[in-house]
Amino acid sequence: MTEKINYCEPVFRPPSEAYSLLIQLTEGCTFKCDFCMSNLRKHFLVREVEDVKKDLNIAKKLYANRIKKIFFLDGNAMVTPAEKLLEVVKYAKELFPNLERCAVYAHAKDILKKSDEQLRELSDSGLKMAYVGFESGYNKLLKAVNKHATKEEFIAASKKLFKADITLSATLINGLGGAGNLELSEMHAKESADLVNKICPLDDRLWYIAFLTLMVPQGTEIYKEKARGKFKEMDQFEILHELKIFMQNIKFANKNANCIFRSNHASNYLPIKGILDRDKDKIISTLNYGLNHPEVMRPEFYRGL
DSSP states (O other), rough: OOOOOOOSSSSSOOGGEEEEEEESSEEEEEEEETTOOOOTOOOOEEEEEHHHHHHHHHHHHHTTTTOOEEEETTTTGGSSOOHHHHHHHHHHHOOOOTEEHHHHHHHHHHHHOOOOOOOOOOHHEEEEEEEEEESOOOHHHHHHTTTOOOOHHHHHHHHHHHHHTTTEEEEEEEEETTTHHHHHHHHHHHHHHHHHHOOSSSOOEEEEEEEOOOOOOSSSSSHHHTTSSSSOOOOHHHHHHHHHHHTOOOOOTTTEEEEEEEOOOOOOOOOOEEEEEETHHHHHHHHHHHHHGGGGGGGGGGGOO
16 A cells, blocks of 8 residues: 555645645644634644654655655744754755755744744755745734734844745735725735835845735634624725735835736636736736726636635
C-alpha cells in the first residue's frame, strides 16, 4: 500500500499555490477572525518536525525531483518557532534539488515576533514567500472583525519581510464592513490604499496585492450576524465602487514599483489585473465599465471561496 501524506481537512491554500506540494506544518490557526472558517473544525497545533519530515519523505517517493514549490499549511504556519521552521525548510531544500521556494500563510504578529536575523536565515534557506491577510487598513474595522492586528503592525511586518528578501503577497477584502454604511466603506478603501502606499518598497522587486470579495461561510461570526439581521452583504455595485475608491487613492512615491495587483479570485465580481501604480488609470476604467455594464460581472452562482 502506498504511503499517504497527512492532511488535516479541509485544506486551505492560496490560488497561486495550485501546483505546489502541500505539506501540513501546523493545523488550524491561532487566531479566530469573524469572517474566516480556517479553524472552525480544527484545534491548533504545530506538528512535530519528524512527522513533517516523514511527509516530505513520502512526497519524495511519490514525486522524485519534480517538486519546485512547497506550501506549508496551515492558517498561519509562520507561527512555528523559528528553529523548527528553519529545520523543515532546510530539510525540504536538501530533499528536493529543484525546489525554487517554500511559502507560508503568515499573520503580522507571527512575522513581528521573529527577529530580522531569523527571517533572513529562513529566506536564505528557501522560505521565499509569505501570504499575509491584511483584510483592511482601517483599524476600526480590523478591530470590529477581530483581526488581532493593526495597520501599523501590517506596515512593520511588511517592511521586515522586504528586508529579509521574503516576497509579500497580501490580501484585502472588499465588502468587509457590510452594506448600509458608506462612511465605513470609504474609510476601509482609503485606509487600505494608504496602507499599501506606505509599504511600497523603493526598489523594483516583485510584490503582490490582491482583493477578495467577502463571502459569508456558515459557522463564521459574520454568518451569525447575518442570520440575526445585523449584517448585510454589499451588492456588486457597492463592491466595485469601494474598490474604485481604493484605486483612486493609490499613490506610490516609487514610480518604478513592481506591485502585481489582482482582483480575479473566484469570489470577485469582475476579474481585474495589472501593475500598481502604473496601471491605475486602466484599472479605474475597467471598474467604470463594470459599473455601467453589469452584464459583464460574474453571476452569484459562479462565485466561491
